[in-house]
Amino acid sequence: MSAVHEYIDRHDARFAEELFDFLRIPSISARSEHRGDMQRAAAWFADRMRDAGLVAEIHETPGHPIVTGEWRAAAEHAPTVLIYGHYDVQPVEPLDLWNYPPFEPTLSQGRIYARGAVDDKGQLYLHIKALEAHLRTHGRLPVNVIVLAEGEEEVGSTNLMPFVQKHRDRLRASAIVISDSTMMAPNVPTIGASLRGLAYFEIRVRGPATDLHSGSYGGAVINPATALSRIIASFHDSSWHVAIPGFYDDVRVDPDFLEQIRQLPFNEGEFLAETGAQRLAGETGFNTHERLWVRPTCEVNGLLSGYTGEGSKTVLPAHAMAKVSCRLVPDQDPEKIQRLFVSHVKRVAPEGVHVEVEIMHGGRPWRANLEGPLYEAASRALLKAFGQSAVYAGEGGSIPIVPEFERVLSAPVLLMGFGLPGENAHAPNEWMSMECYRKGTHAAAALLEELRPATP
Amino acid sequence: MSAVHEYIDRHDARFAEELFDFLRIPSISARSEHRGDMQRAAAWFADRMRDAGLVAEIHETPGHPIVTGEWRAAAEHAPTVLIYGHYDVQPVEPLDLWNYPPFEPTLSQGRIYARGAVDDKGQLYLHIKALEAHLRTHGRLPVNVIVLAEGEEEVGSTNLMPFVQKHRDRLRASAIVISDSTMMAPNVPTIGASLRGLAYFEIRVRGPATDLHSGSYGGAVINPATALSRIIASFHDSSWHVAIPGFYDDVRVDPDFLEQIRQLPFNEGEFLAETGAQRLAGETGFNTHERLWVRPTCEVNGLLSGYTGEGSKTVLPAHAMAKVSCRLVPDQDPEKIQRLFVSHVKRVAPEGVHVEVEIMHGGRPWRANLEGPLYEAASRALLKAFGQSAVYAGEGGSIPIVPEFERVLSAPVLLMGFGLPGENAHAPNEWMSMECYRKGTHAAAALLEELRPATP
Numbered sequence: 027m028s029a030v031h032e033y034i035d036r037h038d039a040r041f042a043e044e045l046f047d048f049l050r051i052p053s054i055s056a057r058s059e060h061r062g063d064m065q066r067a068a069a070w071f072a073d074r075m076r077d078a079g080l081v082a083e084i085h086e087t088p089g090h091p092i093v094t095g096e097w098r099a100a101a102e103h104a105p106t107v108l109i110y111g112h113y114d115v116q117p118v119e120p121l122d123l124w125n126y127p128p129f130e131p132t133l134s135q136g137r138i139y140a141r142g143a144v145d146d147k148g149q150l151y152l153h154i155k156a157l158e159a160h161l162r163t164h165g166r167l168p169v170n171v172i173v174l175a176e177g178e179e180e181v182g183s184t185n186l187m188p189f190v191q192k193h194r195d196r197l198r199a200s201a202i203v204i205s206d207s208t209m210m211a212p213n214v215p216t217i218g219a220s221l222r223g224l225a226y227f228e229i230r231v232r233g234p235a236t237d238l239h240s241g242s243y244g245g246a247v248i249n250p251a252t253a254l255s256r257i258i259a260s261f262h263d264s265s266w267h268v269a270i271p272g273f274y275d276d277v278r279v280d281p282d283f284l285e286q287i288r289q290l291p292f293n294e295g296e297f298l299a300e301t302g303a304q305r306l307a308g309e310t311g312f313n314t315h316e317r318l319w320v321r322p323t324c325e326v327n328g329l330l331s332g333y334t335g336e337g338s339k340t341v342l343p344a345h346a347m348a349k350v351s352c353r354l355v356p357d358q359d360p361e362k363i364q365r366l367f368v369s370h371v372k373r374v375a376p377e378g379v380h381v382e383v384e385i386m387h388g389g390r391p392w393r394a395n396l397e398g399p400l401y402e403a404a405s406r407a408l409l410k411a412f413g414q415s416a417v418y419a420g421e422g423g424s425i426p427i428v429p430e431f432e433r434v435l436s437a438p439v440l441l442m443g444f445g446l447p448g449e450n451a452h453a454p455n456e457w458m459s460m461e462c463y464r465k466g467t468h469a470a471a472a473l474l475e476e477l478r479p480a481t482p
Numbered sequence: 483m484s485a486v487h488e489y490i491d492r493h494d495a496r497f498a499e500e501l502f503d504f505l506r507i508p509s510i511s512a513r514s515e516h517r518g519d520m521q522r523a524a525a526w527f528a529d530r531m532r533d534a535g536l537v538a539e540i541h542e543t544p545g546h547p548i549v550t551g552e553w554r555a556a557a558e559h560a561p562t563v564l565i566y567g568h569y570d571v572q573p574v575e576p577l578d579l580w581n582y583p584p585f586e587p588t589l590s591q592g593r594i595y596a597r598g599a600v601d602d603k604g605q606l607y608l609h610i611k612a613l614e615a616h617l618r619t620h621g622r623l624p625v626n627v628i629v630l631a632e633g634e635e636e637v638g639s640t641n642l643m644p645f646v647q648k649h650r651d652r653l654r655a656s657a658i659v660i661s662d663s664t665m666m667a668p669n670v671p672t673i674g675a676s677l678r679g680l681a682y683f684e685i686r687v688r689g690p691a692t693d694l695h696s697g698s699y700g701g702a703v704i705n706p707a708t709a710l711s712r713i714i715a716s717f718h719d720s721s722w723h724v725a726i727p728g729f730y731d732d733v734r735v736d737p738d739f740l741e742q743i744r745q746l747p748f749n750e751g752e753f754l755a756e757t758g759a760q761r762l763a764g765e766t767g768f769n770t771h772e773r774l775w776v777r778p779t780c781e782v783n784g785l786l787s788g789y790t791g792e793g794s795k796t797v798l799p800a801h802a803m804a805k806v807s808c809r810l811v812p813d814q815d816p817e818k819i820q821r822l823f824v825s826h827v828k829r830v831a832p833e834g835v836h837v838e839v840e841i842m843h844g845g846r847p848w849r850a851n852l853e854g855p856l857y858e859a860a861s862r863a864l865l866k867a868f869g870q871s872a873v874y875a876g877e878g879g880s881i882p883i884v885p886e887f888e889r890v891l892s893a894p895v896l897l898m899g900f901g902l903p904g905e906n907a908h909a910p911n912e913w914m915s916m917e918c919y920r921k922g923t924h925a926a927a928a929l930l931e932e933l934r935p936a937t938p
Contacts, residue, residue, distance in 0.1 A: 056791070056792060056793035056794065056795065057791075057792060057793070058792070116795060117789070117791060117793075117795055119789065119791065120693070123692055123693075180795075181793055181794065182794070208698065222697060224697075224796070226794045226796070228794075233759055233760075234757045234758050234759045235757070235758020235759070236579055236758065236906065236909050236910055236911070237576070237579075237908070237909045237910065238757060238908070238909055239878075239879060239906075239907045239908040239909065240779075240781045240783055240807060240809070240908070241678060241680075241809055241877075241878045241879025241880050242664065242774070242877075242878045242879050242907065243757060243774070243878065244774075244779045244781045244809055244878060245764045245765065245773035245774055245777055245779040245781075245809070245878065246753075246757070246762055246763075246764050246770045246773045246774050246878075247757050247759040247762060247763065247764070248722075248759070248763050248764070249781050249782055251714070251782035251783075251784070251785050251804075252714060252715075252717070252718065252781070252782050254711070254785070255710070255711040255712075255714035255715045255782065255785075256711075256714075256715045257711075258707070258708060258711035258712075258715075259708075259711045259712045259714075259715035259716075260715075261708070262708065266704075297702075301690045301691065301694060301699060301702070301703050302690050302691020302692065302800075303689055303690045303691070303703040303704070303834065303835075304689075304834055304835060304836055305833075305834050306702055306703060306834075307702075307703065307704050307833060307834035308701045308702050308703070308704070309701065314702045317701035317702045318698070318699070318700075318701055318702050321701055323696075323700045323701040325696045325700045325701075325705050325708070325798055326705055326707035326708050326711065326787065326788065326799070326802075327696055327707075327788050327789055327794070327795060327796060327797050327798070327799070328707070328787060328788035328789040328790045328795070328797075328799070329707050329710070329711075329785045329786060329787040329788060329790070329799075329802060330785060330786060330787075330790040331782065331784060331785040331786075332782065332783050332784035332785060332805070333573070333575065333783055333784040333805060334784045334785070334786040334803065334805070335512075335513075335573060335575065336512060336513060336514070337512035337513070337573075337637055337842075338512065338637065338638070338682045338684075338783070338805060338807070338842045338843065339512065339572060339573055339636075339783060339784070339805070339908065340680070340682070340783060340807055340879075340880075340908055341783050341784075341908055341909065342781055342783070343782070343783070343784070343785075344758075346782075346785060347790065348707075349788070349789060349790070349794060349795070351696060351794070351796055353696070353697055353700055353701070377761075377763060378759065378760055378761050378762075378763035379759075379760060380760055386793075386794045387794065421697075421698075422695075422697045422698045422699065422700060422701065422702075423695060423697025423698050423796075424697050424796075450692065450695075451695050451698065452693070452694070452695040452696070452795065452796055452797055453692050453693045453694055453695065453797065454692055454693065455692070
């Protein structure tokens with residue numbers, strides 16, 4: 027084992043403790059009351075990059091800060107690798123379902139439980155530890171490195187692309203590495219071959235001016251909660267196909283990719299247990315991997331109307347709200363889907379209520395071009411770190427920034443994730459495996475070695 | 483003007499102040515944390531009946547107490563009148579829509595603003611003041627009187643009928659008077675000729691064990707919020723007819739009553755303004771009074787699922803909840819409707835989620851028999867108090883106890899209400915007109931005189 031990897035094993039406990047400190051900062055980007063915590067998380071992360079030996083900088087934006095870390099003293103002809111991640115996390119509600127406090131990281135049965143453990147603080151921070159291992163061991167890195175961490179990934183990355191556009195020369199790289207995804211199974215190192223895009227909406231239906239007595243008024247005015255339910259019911263047909271006209275027009279079927287994902291191992295019972303649902307079910311004519319990776323969706327993320335407390339209250343609600351998001355696949359265009367969605371909602375909305383659709387954020391779908399030196403280097407690095415060959419898998423989630431990076435920086439993106447199935451990202455009891463955190467650090471360090479140019 | 487009515491005018495200010503004290507007690511029956519306030523309200527009300535000269539008693543029940551007040555020293559052959567009302571009130575959410583604190587009664591432009599002002603503390607308490615006026619003026623009442631006030635009207639009156647059954651001999655009366663309804667318009671004294679029944683449900687849909695990431699899992703399991711919306715959407719057809727099979731089977735059309743309500747004044751613009759809705763709309767083929775008084779409904783009272791806070795969160799919710807209630811008309815039977823509703827929900831529920839329907843409470847619809855001495859006496863009393871003839875109107879709301887009273891006590895019920903359109907019962911900014919409170923007191927006092935047997 028090389029000195030770099032020995033260093034990683036030797037500092038194992040400290041690497042975990044530092045991550046715990048990172049996880050203790052409740053950097054919830056969606057909530058304005060956490061603005062101070064966002065600043066604190068950015069400053070903490072910048073300081074740790076400086077400790078590792080990078081030149082760190084905090085860039086204020088109209089939203090939450092972007093943090094960069096650079097090291098540019100590699101040998102002539104060495105490539106530049108951009109490592110992207112995010113230090114913001116999802117909200118934590120419903121709090122009563124957490125077994126441990128979300129911002130007091132708890133180690134239990136080899137898992138680090140905390141909001142942000144796997145999405146994405148753990149997966150981001152392991153790269154900093156890999157860089158530290160190289161710099162402390164050899165005083166240098168095999169390649170030039172730019173770390174780019176944002177604080178708005180969970181709220182649509184609004185200020186990231188303007189930043190990337192503005193600093194495109196400084197950020198120019200030949201490879202972009204992102205660890206914000208999940209492995210197929212424990213000890214099955216996984217390279218992400220696709221991402222779904224996103225179009226997120228809030229539908230607001232207004233009826234009466236205030237909540238009315240459902241006896242004195244019920245029947246004479248349209249109930250906004252009923253109207254909203256009818257709108258939502260119109261999103262799918264009885265086979266769970268999305269019934270928004272034009273929704274599937276640009277869905278591209280890629281037979282090679284379909285063939286690849288059909289060969290992946292899939293334990294249906296395990297996946298079902300992970301969800302806790304009654305059974306796996308969805309769009310007729312597709313299996314679970316297809317439903318998750320190559321088929322778009324339209325999901326309700328939240329519903330609120332009228333009286334929702336204890337007991338009964340006979341109100342006719344004044345308004346009703348739904349948060350709804352579509353996951354998109356190549357070549358669906360989020361802006362086109364937004365237009366189709368809004369006009370569908372307006373068309374099916376019952377008369378007599380006022381319906382408003384807010385377009386909240388969106389992102390394009392993505393499919394990797396799996397050929398070239400970056401993917402070869404990644405395969406070797408993952409084999410080294412895990413002792414197993416990597417597989418290519420789809421990813422149902424969205425990292426809207428991935429297709430944007432490729433477009434603006436003209437460099438391929440590598441998704442090398444160290445999450446595990448059932449990790450509860452975005453849900454109560456999020457966790458990251460300690461073993462994945464350690465092996466991920468080895469893989470990140472190995473990737474830099476594998477990308478080093480051959481000595482001429 | 484008789485001494486009794488002079489007394490009422492003279493004690494006007496004190497009568498209002500006492501009502502304010504009653505309204506300051508937050509007697510919300512639906513919330514367990516207000517159990518102490520319920521006890522306090524019952525005790526306060528019993529004490530005020532004693533002050534007026536009645537023999538008051540508090541009867542504990544498995545829920546909130548029932549309070550009775552009696553005076554039984556009327557002349558031989560004098561009838562016994564039972565006055566029923568309730569001292570519990572609706573919850574107050576959403577609090578931010580109240581212009582004044584709900585439990586700090588505020589007099590503004592002739593209106594008493596407070597939760598319970600009109601539903602039903604004001605309308606109940608004016609009867610006590612009418613009794614006081616008689617007793618302080620003449621030392622006696624023209625008839626025997628039993629006041630019966632419960633604390634569970636807003637949560638289904640669970641313990642009232644067992645109490646009435648048990649004490650049916652003690653409660654035996656020749657007329658039952660209830661003031662818990664609304665006048666057609668200011669200075670249009672109104673007798674309630676019908677009430678809708680009620681069947682209240684909570685539907686709970688469970689999908690995954692916890693909220694899941696809508697990217698990583700969306701498409702592969704059924705979304706409980708979408709499933710719930712489909713269930714709700716199935717409650718009506720496109721004409722807003724209720725589409726639950728068998729729902730209308732027992733609806734009885736009464737041509738006389740239809741004819742009566744067609745002759746009532748109705749200012750559509752005013753009613754629309756009162757609701758604040760875009761327009762009046764409902765079941766095709768019926769006008770507003772018909773939709774409110776002779777047609778049953780199925781209304782969503784509340785909806786909750788997933789993430790409903792600020793910003794966006796990409797969760798696939800673990801569960802979804804709706805509160806739904808049907809208003810019923812003669813001869814619909816709440817128990818039959820409950821069976822039809824539950825089996826409809828189970829039938830239309832999508833496979834892959836677990837659906838549970840809780841039957842919360844119910845009540846029968848009612849139509850008055852408008853002939854006989856009680857209604858004649860009421861018409862004369864209202865004419866005296868308001869200087870205007872009374873009209874007969876339907877009432878969209880439910881007082882489940884009314885048909886039960888008639889059945890168990892074999893006496894006709896008189897609905898003599900003093901609310902006004904737009905009074906916001908069950909909604910923020912509930913109010914009662916000061917003038918109606920005063921004229922209502924006169925009417926209540928006059929009714930007792932009108933029911934006095936003719937001297938032989």
